[in-house]
Amino acid sequence: MGRRQEYAAVLRALDDWAPYLREHGGLPGPRANLELAQAVADVATPERAAALIDDAGTYGEEYLALCGVVALTDPALLRAHATDPRWRVREGVAMALQRRADADLPWLLDLADDWAGDPHPLVQRAAVAGLCEPRLLKTPPAAARAVAVCAAVTASLAARPASERRNEDVRTLRKALGYTWSVAVAADKANGLPVFERLAASTDPDVAWIVRENRGKARMR
Structure with missing residues (x-):
């Protein structure tokens, strides 16, 4: 099992993802944990993704927003987040587009x-x-x-x-x-x-x- 799959397995067993993402997300620091963000997108429901974005807005946490955005598939929502002032969130939009494009x-x-x-x-x-x-x-x-x-x-x-x-x-x-x-x-x-x-x-x-x-x-x- 690869690291991304391990992250996904941990997330499936948790009710509240935010503490785990804060601990393992790599921020503040030079690099966000993109493998974990991809694992979030692998297992998150649309409701979970929206909750992460809402939590990020409430607490000003860029990594939670990144993870939530990577999990999005709705083009209207992605377009809205493409203009986010935080560059990592904008990168999350590109990652989300690429994830959907892998299948379509x-x-x-x-x-x-x-x-x-x-x-x-x-x-x-x-x-x-x-x-x-x-x-x-x-x-x-x-x-x-x-x-x-x-x-x-x-x-x-x-x-x-x-x-x-x-x-x-x-x-x-x-x-x-x-x-x-x-x-x-x-x-x-x-x-x-x-x-x-x-x-x-x-x-x-x-x-x-x-x-x-x-x-x-x-x-x-």
């Missing part, structure tokens, strides 16, 4: 297309961060959709006025695009690389930064 990839492909057109930069960030996961891009159609989503979100970023560019949420989106392009292109080099290379002609400073960041990734080299 077309669902995530369509959702990412939709969220790429959302005006909120953190929803766009969730679209690229959720979709650009190597295990999900094993087929040419999936990789091509990832490239297209990255391209759409990058174009949206480039169209934002200069007055918005220093907004923290926009900078967070830019940071995500600084690595997601390399994941998408590495999954579909033949079609993705020409699309990416066309970005190099842009005079937009944020697009230029995105190009430099991705070119420096080992998967691109």
Whole structure:
């Protein structure tokens, strides 16, 4: 039995999960226990996930919120949490999208297309961060959709006025695009690389930064 399965077995035997999650979640600290968060999502009911998120809001506990969000499957709820000010909770949204996509990839492909057109930069960030996961891009159609989503979100970023560019949420989106392009292109080099290379002609400073960041990734080299 692996560690994730061990965590799941412990949780099934507990009535109140919060004390165990606080003890083993790894926060405060440099790294949250993501394996435990995945175990929570493996066994949590929707009601349990909602309770963890509610408890987190009451007590200001980021790890409980992370665990509850990873267990979500409702796209409306996930979209709401994609704009959470806590970065670990936003990562929980990406993890939740990927978990559902493991069983239903077309669902995530369509959702990412939709969220790429959302005006909120953190929803766009969730679209690229959720979709650009190597295990999900094993087929040419999936990789091509990832490239297209990255391209759409990058174009949206480039169209934002200069007055918005220093907004923290926009900078967070830019940071995500600084690595997601390399994941998408590495999954579909033949079609993705020409699309990416066309970005190099842009005079937009944020697009230029995105190009430099991705070119420096080992998967691109």
